[in-house]
Amino acid sequence: MTVGLCTVELFIPDGHSLKEKRQVLQSLKTRLRDKFNLSVAEVGDQDLWQKAVLGLACVANESAHVNQVLDQAVNLIQSVPAIQLLRSRIEFL
Incomplete structure (x- = not known):
């Protein structure tokens, strides 16, 4: 069993209140x-x-699958126009 953790830091340029940030x-x-x-x-x-x-967080039998899923998730985050990805880090446990 492999556990993958991904931490992403995001910048929300149009976030002018906590309510707007929460919606995004x-x-x-x-x-x-x-x-x-x-x-x-x-x-x-x-x-x-x-x-x-x-x-x-993602859990699977193979680390390659976990890595693929987390990479695809990061790519999805990068494609969102309202968000800028500042940093991402993937770790395996």
Whole structure:
């Protein structure tokens, strides 16, 4: 069993309030959960309007599959026009 963790730091240029930030993040988290069956949570910078840190987790039998799923999730995040990906890091447990 392989557990993959991905931490992504995001910049939300149009986030002028915490409410706007939450709307963007909720939409993104729902898409990630539905498309990739990932566990997703906001794990940092929760009080900042334009910055967010998300944690994504994936469990599978093979590390290659975990890596592929997390790479595809990062690519999806990069394709969202309302969000800029600042940094991403993938770890295996």
